[in-house]
Amino acid sequence: MSDMTAAADRAYREALSVIESVEPRIAAATRQELTDQRGSLKLIASENYASLPVLLTMGTWFSDKYAEGTVGHRFYAGCQNVDTVESVAAEHARELFGAEYAYVQPHSGIDANLVAYWAILAHKVERPGLAEKGVKNVNDLSEEDWETLRHRFGEQRLMGMSLDAGGHLTHGFRPNISGKMFHQRSYGTDPTSGLIDYDALLAQAREFKPLILVAGYSAYPRRVNFAKMREIADEVGAVLMVDMAHFAGLVAGKVFTGEEDPVPYADVVTTTTHKSLRGPRGGLVLAKEEYAPEVDRGCPMVLGGPLSHMMAAKAVALAEARTPAFQQYAQNVADNAKALAEGLQKRGVKLVTGGTDNHIVLADIAASFGLTGRQAESALVDSGVVTNRNSVPADPNGAWYTSGIRLGTPALTSRGFGADEFDRTAELIVEVLSNTTAADAPKGGASKAKYVIADGIADRVQAEAEELLGKFPLYPGLEL
Template sequence: MTDVFAPTTNSSEYAEQASTAYRAALSVIEQVEPRIADATRAELADQRASLKLIASENYASPAVLLTMGTWFSDKYAEGTVGHRFYAGCQNVDTVEALAAEHARELFGAEYAYAQPHSGIDANLVAFWSILAHRVETPTLADHGAKTVYDLSEQDWEKLRRAFGEQRALGMSLDAGGHLTHGFRPNISGKMFHQRSYGTDPETQLLDYDAVRAAAREFKPLVLIAGYSAYPRRVNFATMREIADEVGATLMVDMAHFAGLVAGKVFTGDEDPVPHAHLTTTTTHKSLRGPRGGLVLATKEYADSVDRGCPMVLGGPLSHMMAAKAVALAEARTAEFQTYAQNVADNAKALADGFLRRGAKLVTGGTDNHLVLLDVSGMGLTGRQAESALLDAGIVTNRNSVPSDPNGAWYTSGVRLGTPALTSRGFGTAEFDRVAELVVDVLTNTQPAATKSGAPGKAKYVLADGVADRTKAASGELLDKHPLYPGLEL
């Protein structure tokens, strides 16, 4: 069995070396806290035995995973390359510079910042960079050419008032946006006066004319593009036109589809980096790296982004930046481009499999890495569907659909993605079979009444025998495509 994570020239040797490394690591851990070693082995076993369809999850390579567990974890390194607040950071400088170099080359960005600990951190860095950049350029003339570090407390008081009046326009949560795109309970919804754009009520597709009209009326400082549950591509050239028309900064959050950008599946107007002032991403999900974030930006924003620490971030996680560098190096290969195209092809096969079996999909299909299944026609809530599928060994997550009557907790949808199983080597035929299994589970699930006899939004009944037969069928698929083949603990 070919290891999709290993260099093609030495896959068996790679697997043997990884096995040796992990056995040794777990043996060391076991001597201190054996329950952690046991839980680690159990997690690998569970992941190997499950159909993982969560669109925001993937499998990192052994090289990436091993990079996270080094003594770079022990370093404090506030500051930037060559300008640290701690001595002895020369090796951290090497790591951060390599991560930024790979990110710039991979995405064609003018500037890359590898310090964010997560996607939310990356977005916060971008937001504050936009605000600081607008101050320093200078939008507020009374501050002249001062930098953030030069401002007095009186200056900051004026800025706080100015910042409080700034506006952001982002995709609504139920239309597929992310909570960091202005969702009111999130910090992004508190930093800015916020308004959301949605999708066309009939097609459920992004309506650029409506976005333009909202931008003209609202006049935001920041126009946020990108999504976490929108199953279509976005024309970022058009989004930049809208931003320029109203004097807004275009910020794109590509956390979900960064792997498709890196793998050259999204090019031209569908590649956000040439069009956005700032582009943020996570490094896991479709990019298949460690959990963390990146900010890509044009040169004019570089100085502002570089102040992410101490403006928003604390000490950078040097071991995670090292793992980002390894993952980004992997993503610069021809093999990764093949993988990214397979992710998109498999999503199309999954969507077609659902549609042929009578399932309802938001927007009627997909042309990225995810599918959003509307289960309301099956008489289920998203929470019931998610739970029933989990009982049958299929891991998904419930998700809102546009104008969802069940809200963000129970939802009416289930989101499914192809990155993880594509990493295992699944192809279009296997994803058609996955669609068949999902539909079989859901059509054999019924909502259960509450104690009062009223229909419930959480309780459900899965017909006898369905979970067992689904797990057996899933096992046949999984056995053909083992996770980390050759890696034995």
């Protein structure tokens, strides 16, 4: 056991003892969560394991400080240490991604996207509106002029990838606030290949003329050419915004470079800090310098007070991501995704786009096993394999039951899995799903949720998964 692990072990045991003295159920749930995560094959593409230093950084008295505003310009006194934390986190973000400007306050990916949307609206709609009236602040507008400006805010257009093609609900999905803020149009993928058709996207953008063109995805298993997205945005006069929440770790780790790195091409880039970046749960906004004044208004524009303890944890995670070890990790994530995809395909599983070149594998479960995504997700959890159901393009089962499952390699790669282990994982997945059948609902007809696993399969696969995981312990030496 390393000195750091031994110190962390003591810290966590003592912390849980203190928590247990106040609310033992929370201490018990915390211990059980570690046990559960240690004993399951975690393949959710949006999850990972933060390092012990990152986890420890979240539990400090920075949690107790209000710090609305920005570095050197707070609405509360006594924020000098928060200024240090935020400055260090922003410095790491700028250097890591080669960004002109970084804003580290967003509490989540959705918050980061909201900050980005409203910053773009402020830059492209509010700023010209104020200049037109010769004033510097919206409070200086007459009531009539303010109503005109409000109308302009509400008449803007956004174009993003559709949910079933692999986009995210914050890219204009109607039930999400992004779909209510803008006149929205979604772009999909080629019906045959499942890939982005840039010519079709350009034609659609020419017709729709969005203010904001959103690139990025949550379930698209391929890379994006951001130079082409920039060309499309420029041709129609759109702001190019990229949501790289899923693949930020591959950008940080220099797996995505050149035209596959969004930062040089986008006006604004958003991301989460967990997922493939392997940090705490939170968000970031990266932007060209011209957008910095509007992005800096994220709090109080759409955010509450900054979570200073989380900004500190982001700083630690971003520092970790600036190391050669993280670059090797990121490359392993991509290599392992290919191994998982190949392992599934050689066992007869149909994959959306026919494979992967990022960290995501999207399996068409309905076509491969005659199950819904929900049935597959549940059967796999019963067997110690944690995935999430996900829509496939033109999904006949909708967004709730779905026809697919999404698999990701960041978490198990953090544990040390390589190509052989991911091939074995593919074998276990197929063993479960090929022995699972849809069950009839009580009133007749096939239920989209009910399923039956053949006797003994779930227990056997879970035991085999635990044996495989035992070779790659999670937080080794940490005993709670």
